[in-house]
Amino acid sequence: METIDHYSSQCTSVTTFLVQLRHVYGLTFIEPNIQNDMDKVVTCLAPVNIAAIKYWGKRDERLILPLNDSVSLTLDCDQMHSQTSVIAGPFIKEDGIWLNGQIMPIETNERLQKCFNLIRQLIVKRKGENCPEAKWKIRVCSENNFPTAAGLASSAAGYACLVYTLANAFDLLNEDLSSIARQGSGSACRSIYGGFVHWKAGIDDLGSDSIAVQIADDTHWPEMRIIILVVNDSQKKTSSTVGMQKSVETSELLKYRIQKCVPERTTQIIQAIKDKNFEQFAEITMKDSNQFHAVCLDTYPPCVYLNQVSHEIISFVHDYNEATGQIKVSYTFDAGPNAFLFILQNDLSSFMSELIKVFPTDQPISSYIRGIVSTQSDMLKKPGFEPKDKNLLKYIIVTKLGSGPRYSDNHLLNNNGTLKSK
Amino acid sequence: METIDHYSSQCTSVTTFLVQLRHVYGLTFIEPNIQNDMDKVVTCLAPVNIAAIKYWGKRDERLILPLNDSVSLTLDCDQMHSQTSVIAGPFIKEDGIWLNGQIMPIETNERLQKCFNLIRQLIVKRKGENCPEAKWKIRVCSENNFPTAAGLASSAAGYACLVYTLANAFDLLNEDLSSIARQGSGSACRSIYGGFVHWKAGIDDLGSDSIAVQIADDTHWPEMRIIILVVNDSQKKTSSTVGMQKSVETSELLKYRIQKCVPERTTQIIQAIKDKNFEQFAEITMKDSNQFHAVCLDTYPPCVYLNQVSHEIISFVHDYNEATGQIKVSYTFDAGPNAFLFILQNDLSSFMSELIKVFPTDQPISSYIRGIVSTQSDMLKKPGFEPKDKNLLKYIIVTKLGSGPRYSDNHLLNNNGTLKSK
Numbered sequence: 112m113e114t115i116d117h118y119s120s121q122c123t124s125v126t127t128f129l130v131q132l133r134h135v136y137g138l139t140f141i142e143p144n145i146q147n148d149m150d151k152v153v154t155c156l157a158p159v160n161i162a163a164i165k166y167w168g169k170r171d172e173r174l175i176l177p178l179n180d181s182v183s184l185t186l187d188c189d190q191m192h193s194q195t196s197v198i199a200g201p202f203i204k205e206d207g208i209w210l211n212g213q214i215m216p217i218e219t220n221e222r223l224q225k226c227f228n229l230i231r232q233l234i235v236k237r238k239g240e241n242c243p244e245a246k247w248k249i250r251v252c253s254e255n256n257f258p259t260a261a262g263l264a265s266s267a268a269g270y271a272c273l274v275y276t277l278a279n280a281f282d283l284l285n286e287d288l289s290s291i292a293r294q295g296s297g298s299a300c301r302s303i304y305g306g307f308v309h310w311k312a313g314i315d316d317l318g319s320d321s322i323a324v325q326i327a328d329d330t331h332w333p334e335m336r337i338i339i340l341v342v343n344d345s346q347k348k349t350s351s352t353v354g355m356q357k358s359v360e361t362s363e364l365l366k367y368r369i370q371k372c373v374p375e376r377t378t379q380i381i382q383a384i385k386d387k388n389f390e391q392f393a394e395i396t397m398k399d400s401n402q403f404h405a406v407c408l409d410t411y412p413p414c415v416y417l418n419q420v421s422h423e424i425i426s427f428v429h430d431y432n433e434a435t436g437q438i439k440v441s442y443t444f445d446a447g448p449n450a451f452l453f454i455l456q457n458d459l460s461s462f463m464s465e466l467i468k469v470f471p472t473d474q475p476i477s478s479y480i481r482g483i484v485s486t487q488s489d490m491l492k493k494p495g496f497e498p499k500d501k502n503l504l505k506y507i508i509v510t511k512l513g514s515g516p517r518y519s520d521n522h523l524l525n526n527n528g529t530l531k532s533k
Numbered sequence: 534m535e536t537i538d539h540y541s542s543q544c545t546s547v548t549t550f551l552v553q554l555r556h557v558y559g560l561t562f563i564e565p566n567i568q569n570d571m572d573k574v575v576t577c578l579a580p581v582n583i584a585a586i587k588y589w590g591k592r593d594e595r596l597i598l599p600l601n602d603s604v605s606l607t608l609d610c611d612q613m614h615s616q617t618s619v620i621a622g623p624f625i626k627e628d629g630i631w632l633n634g635q636i637m638p639i640e641t642n643e644r645l646q647k648c649f650n651l652i653r654q655l656i657v658k659r660k661g662e663n664c665p666e667a668k669w670k671i672r673v674c675s676e677n678n679f680p681t682a683a684g685l686a687s688s689a690a691g692y693a694c695l696v697y698t699l700a701n702a703f704d705l706l707n708e709d710l711s712s713i714a715r716q717g718s719g720s721a722c723r724s725i726y727g728g729f730v731h732w733k734a735g736i737d738d739l740g741s742d743s744i745a746v747q748i749a750d751d752t753h754w755p756e757m758r759i760i761i762l763v764v765n766d767s768q769k770k771t772s773s774t775v776g777m778q779k780s781v782e783t784s785e786l787l788k789y790r791i792q793k794c795v796p797e798r799t800t801q802i803i804q805a806i807k808d809k810n811f812e813q814f815a816e817i818t819m820k821d822s823n824q825f826h827a828v829c830l831d832t833y834p835p836c837v838y839l840n841q842v843s844h845e846i847i848s849f850v851h852d853y854n855e856a857t858g859q860i861k862v863s864y865t866f867d868a869g870p871n872a873f874l875f876i877l878q879n880d881l882s883s884f885m886s887e888l889i890k891v892f893p894t895d896q897p898i899s900s901y902i903r904g905i906v907s908t909q910s911d912m913l914k915k916p917g918f919e920p921k922d923k924n925l926l927k928y929i930i931v932t933k934l935g936s937g938p939r940y941s942d943n944h945l946l947n948n949n950g951t952l953k954s955k
Contacts, residue, residue: 361820364827367789394833398783401835405786405827411816412851413823419841429834 152524153280156192157272157516159257159264160185160301160308161337161451163396163443164377165403168359168369174318175297178359179373181310182380183301184453185329186337187513190482193268195253195276196523196531199244209252209523209530217249222295226270229291230277237283244281251276252523252530257508263339264445270295271302275516289323305329305515307384309377329512332387336459336483338452339508340470342420351446354407354414361411368406373399389455393441396453397428400443407446418448420503427469428452430496431462459484459509471501484509574946575702578614579694579938581679581686582607582723582730583759583873585818585865586799587825590781590791596740597719600781601795603732604802605723606875607751608759609935612904615690617675617698618945618953621666631674631945631952639671644717648692651713652699659705666703673698674945674952679930685761686867692717693724697938711745727751727937729806731799751934754809758881758905760874761930762892764842773868776829776836783833790828795821811877815863818875819850822865829868840870842925849891850874852918853884881906881931893923904931 160183168178206217206227217223227249234245253273255265274292278284289310293300301308306328313320349357358365376395383391407414417425421444432438440454440462454462463484472479525531588603628639628649639645649671656667675695677687696714700706711732715722723730728750735742771779780787798817805813829836839847843866850864862876862884876884885906894901947953 363794364786364789364824364831367786367793371789372785398831398833401833402786402831405831408830409786409820409824409827411820411823413847415844415847422837425835425837 152196152198152522152526153276154194154196154519154522154524155272155276155279155516156188156194156519157268157275157302158186158188158305158513159191159268160298161264161443162298162301162445163392163453164373164380164399165443165445166298166310167355167403167406168365169297169355170312171316171318172356174321175294176318176321177297177310177312178365179369180312180377181298181301182326182377182384183298183308183310184335184337185302185305185308185513185515187329187483187511188517189513190508190510191255191257191263191268191339193253193255193265193272194519194521194523195251195269195272197249197251197273197276197280198524198526198528199247199249199280201243201247203248203250203528206248207250209250212530214250222270223273226274226277226291226295229294230274230281230283233283233286233291234281237286249277250524250528254523263341263447263449264298266296267298267302270299271516274299275303279518287322290318290321293318293321293323303515305513306331307512309381326381326384329514332384332512334456335512336454336456337510337512338450338454338459338463338466339510340424340450340452341505341508342418342424342448342450343503343505344418344420344448348416348447349414354410354416354446357412357414358406358410362406362409364409365406368402372402390438393438393453396441396443404444414446416446416448417444421448421450423499423503424450424470427466427496431465434496463509465495466507469496469498470504471498472504473501474506478506479504480507480509482509483511574618574620574944574948575698576616576618576941576944576946577694577698577701577938578610578616578941579690579697579724580608580610580727580935581613581690582720583686583865584720584723584867585814585875586795586802586821587865587867588720588732589777589825589828590787591719591777592734593738593740594778596743597716598740598743599719599732599734600787601791602734602799603720603723604748604799604806605720605730605732606757606759607724607727607730607935607937609751609905609933610939611935612930612932613677613679613685613690613761615675615677615687615694616941616943616945617673617691617694619671619673619695619698619702620946620948620950621669621671621702623665623669625670625672625950628670629672631672634952636672636952644692645695648696648699648713648717651716652696652703652705655700655705655708655713656703659708671699672946672950676945685763685869685871686720688718689720689724692721693938696721697725701940709744712740712743715740715743715745725937727935728753729934731803748803748806751936754806754934756878757934758876758878759932759934760872760876760881760885760888761932762846762872762874763927763930764840764846764870764872765925765927766840766842766870770838770869771836776832776838776868779834779836780828780832784828784831786831787828790824794824812860815860815875818863818865826866836868838868838870839866843870843872845921845925846872849888849918853887856918885931887917888929891918891920892926893920894926895924896928900928901926902929902931904929905933906931 162181162183164182166177166181170176170178207214217227231245253269257263271292274288278288289300289303292303300323301310304323304325307326308323309326310323376399380395404417425442428440428442439458440452443451523531582605584603584605586604588599590600592598592600629636639649653667675691679685693714696710700710711722711725714725722745723732726747729748730745731748732745798821802817826839847864850862854860861880862874865873945953
């Protein structure tokens with residue numbers, strides 16, 4: 112998290128237009144200068160998204176088609192993002208990705224390879240079999256500005272960023288990128304869009320209707336804030352890929368969740384988002400998080416992602432809401448112990464001052480709380496809650512909704528495909 | 534637990550016969566000596582039972598009628614029991630119960646009062662409205678030989694013991710006591726029988742068909758052992774009465790569990806018990822425990838009864854079974870963090886030696902492990918598991934199946950209704 116504020120360039124509409132113009136000029140009319148143009152590195156950022164209605168269970172493992180719809184919020188790239196640089200051209204000898212300072216062949220990763228193939232199929236579809244770009248080898252460097260190990264949906268941001276950057280490089284931004292990103296990592300399809308996103312499960316065996324669509328952009332409900340509580344944890348974990356496979360195989364309750372609960376909740380939460388009805392949105396979010404973890408526990412052997420600190424956060428949120436007489440804040444947990452809290456801007460500072468009293472730290476407040484909130488004062492008049500042990504949380508990130516992936520001119524690669532020194 | 538082995542008197546068939554004969558003689562023929570006979574204290578023990586298919590949710594709060602069938606194992610009274618002494622007669626001025634050295638009126642407890650009323654209704658039904666016993670006041674003293682606060686199903690044993698002792702005192706042992714015990718505490722109806730017990734939910738609004746029946750007695754599968762791991766815990770808890778009310782009101786998944794999962798599992802586990810198929814029995818037990826806790830987590834706000842140590846026990850059991858290539862041991866958890874493990878006698882010593890390595894203690898082994906197992910030796914040849922932190926468990930009780938409630942001559946009351954000094 113040291114680099115959290117490294118990338119703050121905004122994707123203005125003028126920049127986007129110029130970038131797209133350059134690529135249209137370079138790729139659509141196959142002219143002599145195309146090679147020079149593509150020799151320039153293209154770099155993009157893509158955001159993390161947090162599901163309020165959870166994706167858990169695939170109907171097709173290979174195509175990554177889900178058993179149920181999901182609904183997510185795309186976070187602002189300013190606080191957390193994946194960053195990917197791409198260079199392609201005849202001078203690259205082999206598809207490769209820079210990982211931890213070393214170039215690795217793409218063949219070592221099936222999902223990466225699938226994304227590359229799907230992008231090449233799109234190039235051929237758009238520009239014909241004989242277009243040179245379809246044969247160019249591609250070099251990629253990708254990194255997150257947040258710890259991959261922290262269980263903060265890094266693969267969703269990572270694959271969304273890869274696909275968006277490749278699409279940017281090959282002038283494919285008008286295509287349905289969500290279905291390509293989905294085949295890298297299911298929930299990556301939701302990070303292609305900003306604001307509130309609905310990933311429709313679809314029913315087609317080939318997945319043509321399993322796509323992400325935007326419910327509302329990030330300007331629809333600008334007061335929405337997201338607080339991420341990164342929990343200190345050492346528990347061994349089942350990966351979400353393996354966990355959801357096991358749930359599909361063994362959990363009886365998952366069937367009912369998919370058939371009955373999720374369809375009802377999806378309709379309700381989309382309405383709550385459209386109506387900006389926070390209490391309704393918050394309650395469904397908490398219930399769906401709990402039900403997802405219930406299904407994990409109903410899996411055999413059980414998958415346990417929440418730890419004692421997660422449960423203390425859950426209790427604190429319910430106690431806080433009860434004390435205020437309203438649902439002011441809600442929680443959701445992915446396949447890990449970290450909490451994602453939703454709250455409106457007006458309630459943020461009161462809640463934060465209570466939060467840091469209940470979950471105290473030995474750190475200076477400036478490193479404990481990161482993102483868009485400043486240190487809070489003594490706003491809360493009512494009697495506070497009992498403080499828990501110190502340092503249960505690693506740190507807290509406060510962020511807001513974002514507008515989706517965007518272009519960046521802060522490249523990770525040199526134009527010859529080598530790693531840029533930092 | 535200091536008094537765990539205080540009561541070891543066995544209820545031989547001769548004793549039972551004599552006791553019953555005494556009461557038949559005393560009560561059925563309303564003779565002058567009846568009053569003198571009833572002036573003698575009657576004392577019984579009743580066992581704890583552990584559900585393998587869990588009871589969670591009532592269809593009638595007042596009559597304590599469950600939404601689903603449950604299946605349980607009745608434990609041996611030698612290790613854990615409730616003990617109740619009863620004295621009744623015209624010389625007792627008020628119904629009362631001795632609690633912590635003080636006599637309390639029965640009116641303070643609705644459920645106790647209900648059990649008294651139901652017993653009196655039975656007396657009238659059997660002996661007519663004008664029989665003197667129906668008007669006698671009753672004095673009770675009841676205690677457990679295990680900590681009530683430990684969450685070890687103390688109310689089930691307690692109410693079963695109260696009802697069984699009253700029935701013994703008033704010669705009502707041939708009546709259906711399970712439906713009276715049920716109205717004290719739902720799962721108490723299962724402690725009326727020994728061995729394996731099936732509590733049928735029933736469909737009658739008045740509960741006439743919601744009764745416990747014995748699947749097989751304790752001699753059917755004598756190799757069955759139960760290991761109770763009492764966990765160190767300070768978490769605040771939702772009582773099971775409140776928890777199941779909330780689940781019925783808010784958990785979507787509970788509906789499916791009741792309609793679909795429990796009926797299938799009940800049939801399967803009864804067959805597994807009849808066939809003495811341990812692996813089948815063990816797998817269903819683990820799955821049903823996990824599903825019950827999944828439903829608790831799906832409750833809003835969620836009820837969390839398992840803690841980190843509970844989850845470590847769950848992981849250890851699965852790891853152990855995987856290492857041995859067979860399901861050698863299974864777990865179940867009630868509305869608390871303590872584990873109840875099932876294992877066959879032949880596998881007990883190997884497992885115990887591994888268990889105490891993985892959950893080490895600072896206590897002498899003789900106080901750490903209680904019940905019917907002696908300290909184990911170096912039986913396990915295969916590489917062991919990593920030991921966890923010390924003192925995660927308070928103590929371990931090893932026990933077996935029992936034959937149900939029984940008579941005892943170790944009275945808690947004097948014949949005049951006062952508390953016996955210890």
